[in-house]
Amino acid sequence: xxxxxxxVEGRPDADAPVRVIGEVLARRRExxxxxxxxxxPELADRARxxxxxxxxxxQKYSLLRRPFSIARVSRQGPAAGTVDVVFDVGGPGTxxxxxxxxxxxxxxxxxxxxxxxxxxxxxxxxxIGGGYGAAPLFYLAEELTREGLRxxxxxxxxxxxxxxxxxxxxxxxxxxTFTTEDGSHGVQGRVTDVLAQTAETCRSAVVYxxxxxPMLRAVSEAxxxxxxxxxxxxxxxxxxxxGVCFTCVLPVRGKDGEVRMRRACLDGPVFNGAxxxxxxxxFELGPPPDVEEDEVEDEASGRLTDxxxxxxx
Amino acid sequence: xxxxxxxxxxxxxxxxxxxxxxxxxxxxxxxxxRLTLPNPITTASGCFASGAEIDRFYDxxxxxxxxxxxxxxxxxxxxxxxxxxxxxxGMLNAIGLQNPGVDGWLERDLPWLQGKGAKVIASIxxxxxxxFRDVARRLRRATGxxxxxxxxxxxxxxxxxxxxxxxxxxxxxxxxAVAREVDVPVFAKLTSDVTDIVAVAQACIEAGASGxxxxxxxxxxxxxxxxxRTRLFNGYGGLSGPAIRPVAVRNVHQVHTALPxxxxxxxxxxxxxxxxxxMVRAGASLxxxxxxxxxxxxxxxxxxxxxxxxxxxxxxxxxxELRGSVLAW
Numbered sequence: 001x002x003x004x005x006x007x008v009e010g011r012p013d014a015d016a017p018v019r020v021i022g023e024v025l026a027r028r029r030e031x032x033x034x035x036x037x038x039x040x041p042e043l044a045d046r047a048r049x050x051x052x053x054x055x056x057x058x059q060k061y062s063l064l065r066r067p068f069s070i071a072r073v074s075r076q077g078p079a080a081g082t083v084d085v086v087f088d089v090g091g092p093g094t095x096x097x098x099x100x101x102x103x104x105x106x107x108x109x110x111x112x113x114x115x116x117x118x119x120x121x122x123x124x125x126x127x128i129g130g131g132y133g134a135a136p137l138f139y140l141a142e143e144l145t146r147e148g149l150r151x152x153x154x155x156x157x158x159x160x161x162x163x164x165x166x167x168x169x170x171x172x173x174x175x176x177t178f179t180t181e182d183g184s185h186g187v188q189g190r191v192t193d194v195l196a197q198t199a200e201t202c203r204s205a206v207v208y209x210x211x212x213x214p215m216l217r218a219v220s221e222a223x224x225x226x227x228x229x230x231x232x233x234x235x236x237x238x239x240x241x242x243g244v245c246f247t248c249v250l251p252v253r254g255k256d257g258e259v260r261m262r263r264a265c266l267d268g269p270v271f272n273g274a275x276x277x278x279x280x281x282x283f284e285l286g287p288p289p290d291v292e293e294d295e296v297e298d299e300a301s302g303r304l305t306d307x308x309x310x311x312x313x
Numbered sequence: 314x315x316x317x318x319x320x321x322x323x324x325x326x327x328x329x330x331x332x333x334x335x336x337x338x339x340x341x342x343x344x345x346x347r348l349t350l351p352n353p354i355t356t357a358s359g360c361f362a363s364g365a366e367i368d369r370f371y372d373x374x375x376x377x378x379x380x381x382x383x384x385x386x387x388x389x390x391x392x393x394x395x396x397x398x399x400x401x402x403g404m405l406n407a408i409g410l411q412n413p414g415v416d417g418w419l420e421r422d423l424p425w426l427q428g429k430g431a432k433v434i435a436s437i438x439x440x441x442x443x444x445f446r447d448v449a450r451r452l453r454r455a456t457g458x459x460x461x462x463x464x465x466x467x468x469x470x471x472x473x474x475x476x477x478x479x480x481x482x483x484x485x486x487x488x489x490a491v492a493r494e495v496d497v498p499v500f501a502k503l504t505s506d507v508t509d510i511v512a513v514a515q516a517c518i519e520a521g522a523s524g525x526x527x528x529x530x531x532x533x534x535x536x537x538x539x540x541x542r543t544r545l546f547n548g549y550g551g552l553s554g555p556a557i558r559p560v561a562v563r564n565v566h567q568v569h570t571a572l573p574x575x576x577x578x579x580x581x582x583x584x585x586x587x588x589x590x591x592m593v594r595a596g597a598s599l600x601x602x603x604x605x606x607x608x609x610x611x612x613x614x615x616x617x618x619x620x621x622x623x624x625x626x627x628x629x630x631x632x633x634e635l636r637g638s639v640l641a642w
Contacts, residue, residue, distance in 0.1 A: 009370070009611055016369050019611060056608070061401035063554055063608050109610065239397045239404060240607035243366035246359075246382075246408045247397040261390050261411060266366065 003105055008042050017112050017242070018042050024104045025082055027097075032161045033086050033132045034098050035071070038106050041081030044073040046111050049140035050210075050233050050270040053085065053110030054241040057093035066093045067238050067265070069210065070111060071135035072142075083108070086135035086164065112241050114270045116140050116208055116231055119309045123205035124150040126198060126228075127173070128191050128219055130211025131157050134164040136233060137210055141172040150174055152202040154194055156215070160185035175202060192218045196226055204228065206309060209273065211235075220273030229309050230273035236264040251277040272306060339624045340631035341617070343377050343599045345576035346523055348460055348498045350377035350432060350599065353632050354589070354617045357580045357603030358383055358436035358462060358502070359408065360553075361613075363422040364429075370610045374431050375617055380578075380601060381422070383438040383464045386448050388414035398535045398544035403554030403582070404604060405533050407547035410438055410467060415448045419455060427457045436502070437491070438464040446490035453495055460497050462578070463487060463522070466504035466529035468551040478504045478529070481516035492521030500578055502526035505557075505564050511571045524576035526601070527564045531557050554604040558582030562595045569596020569637055584612065586619040596637045 003021045010018030022038035029035075043053065047070050054065035068085035075081070089095050100106070119125065125144050127137040134155050141151045151172065156179040157163045163185055169176045177194050178186025187194055191211075198204070209219045210233040223230035236248035243266035252262040252275050259277045262268065343353035355378040361367060364379045373379055391411030398405045413421065415437070426433050435458045439445040445463060452458055465478035465487060477483040484501060492499050501517035503510060505528040514525050530551025535544040561581025569577055579597025583589060584605040592600045605612040624632060 011370065019370070019609070062399060063402065063604070064399055064404065065608065107609075237395055237397060239399075239406070240610075242370075242607075242610050244360060244362040244610075245397070245406070245607050246362070246391065246411050247394075247406065249391070249394060249396070249411070 003107070005039060005105055010042070014046060016046070017110055018046070019107065019109045022083070022106050022108050024100050024102055024106060025079075027100050027102070030086055031164055033088050033164060034094075035084060035086050036097055036100065036106075037079075037082050037084045038108065039081055040083045040108055040110075043108065043110050044075055044081050044083050047073045047083065048111065048115030049136055049143055050116035051111035051113050052241070052269060053083065053108050054112060054238075055085070055097065056107035057096045059092045059096045062093060064239055065109065065241060066097075067112075067241050069133075069136040069233065069235075069269070070139065072139050083110075086132045088132050109241065113265055114268055116233065116270050117309075118144065118147060119149070119206050121205070121309065122149055123309075124152065124203050126152050126154065126195075126202060126204035126207045128154045128195070128207060128209040128211070129156070129164070130191060130209075130215040131162055132164050133209075133211030133215075133233070133235070134169065135210075137208065138165070138168050138172050140208060145172070150202070152176070152198065152204060154179065154191045154198055156180070156191035156211070158182065190218070191215060192222045195219065195222050199226060199228060206230070207273075209233070216273065217276075217278045220276060220278065224274055229306050231270055232273040232276070233269045234264050234271060234276075235269070238265055241265045251280040253277050274306070334625040334628055334630050336621045336625040338630065339621050340633070341377075341621060342631070342633070344633055345460075345578075345598050346498065348523070348576070350459075352377040352617050352620070353593065353597075353599050354613055354620070355434060355578065355599055355601045356380045356606065356613055357601040358434075358464060360603040360606050363418070364426055364431060364433075365422070367606065367610050368429070371614045372429075374429050375614050377599060377617070378432040378434050378459060379426065380434040380436055380462060381418070381426075382412055383410050383436040383467065384412055384415040384418050384448055385410055385438050386415060386444050388412065388417055393546045395544060395546055396550075398550070400533070400535060400552065400554075401556065403552055403556030404607075405535055405545060405550035405552050406530070407545040407550035409547065415451045419451060423455060423457065431457060432459045433457045434460045434462050434500070436462040436464050438467055439487075442487045442490040445487045446494055449491040449494040458497060460500055460523075461491060461495050462500045462502050462526055463491050464502050464529070465517075466502055468504070468506075468530055468532045468549065476504060476506075478502070478513055479507055481513045484513050485516040485520035488517045488520035488522045498523035500524045500526045500576075502529055503564075504529045504531075505560050506532050510564050511568055514568045514572060514575070518572060518575055524578065524598075525568060525572075526578040526580060527568060528557070528561045528581050531560065553582065555582040555584060558588060558591075562591055565592060565597050566595040566639065573637065583616075584608070586616060586623050589616055589620060590623065590635065593632060593635050594638050598633075598636060
């Protein structure tokens, strides 16, 4: 079937996902990663931070689209109607994307999934990104800042090269702490090594995180200890991205205490990190601690509850 | 088997009609015996969830019918991840029949479908004939359910011995139990992973099935060469997508040849309008779109639209006239 840039299919509703034939406007290295920018005005208008798109990859013998977190949309100015994604090459599909030329066409479905909920109170926010997972957090930081909220960041990666856009991180936040596992940039270690200190210094009341699953687990567990509400954008293998294949599930505890397999593409990708039943996932951190933590009911902690922050979920 | 491929209807298999028909005049009605649907496109069970997910993209009542994800007596959480592995021209899945259970579905999902006025084919699954029967019983008076599809062939069950469709007698037992419970037509969904699919098909029809759905996924496996780990948590999984289409077409043709009066829902790797026509020519009265929806949520709706223009451009006045028309060499 003939395709041309600007073709759009879908419902007119403001929050309905669409299929768009977009034109590639930029494709370049972004540090160790790649950035792809394409025109998709209807998608840009509907997108929110935390949501993702599914891009068709025309790779021989390969059928399925690839999911990418939305790194930025532009609704105004010279780049109006564009959507950016940042990714790492992980296989032939993403490899194909790096071969796209300016003005090539991409077939994109989105925006998909749940966005990061914004706090209902004006509280300082701590954004924690791992690797290219920092990309949607820059987008979130923009939205939080526009709402007048203080944003601080922790950006971690294995090495200096894998820290995504450190200049952007500094621009987007009041303070930014970098961590690298090899110590080549910022603090040597992992994001969780500086989490408690940073949260205290910045008086953070909520945490948002995006990155590899083991990092999200570690951040969620650290936040549970610090009694900090945390929202995480998970990365799961997906087939459809639109809620029909039940591939991208993870165990999430409901308000009734029951653990259910929820779809990352429809019920997520943003979940309350405290609700994910990490023990029932395969994202092991290592052997569990042998000392059972004391259960302390700390009513006087002064921390905001999930209900106060996000309302009904 | 050689008799199968010789079924020829030269007249209807001859190329395009002389005059193009007006697209609006093409009759897309799907005639499945006791069941008539406005067009011959439905969804493959397990590839369309409850229907509401795709209704975000288009009005799902544009489809001839909606076949929902298999319902079991109790809610099922399904298997641990990884549940999917991409393969050349297809994918393997091992979901394990995650579903809200028939009662949860009746309470939460069916009312939405009823509100849309959707025609629903309810797929049901179970571990024993009694479980199938009990699920069917609960669907007895469900408005909007126009047929029950009996999933005798889900590959992701606890052990292969539970794949009823591997055995004509076991299949017949389940169909008998279900057919007694419901007034709507019953379709038996079979697997290709058998020596003689016609024997299983025949047993199902004799046991009271009105029609057949052919085929379920093929049992497959994928191993990471580096780590040696299976790519699916469950080890084996169901292969779907264009990779299995020729197998599905062969099975539909085989069964249609043996049982020409039995309505068949053809499914397996259908993605393009040419695939739909191929399935109809092989003998399908209704064509179910599965994995293609994962690739593009609009696929099934687009196929309804394209079917009309495809037939009109070739002078056909109905889709039914192409059913079973295969020209052998």
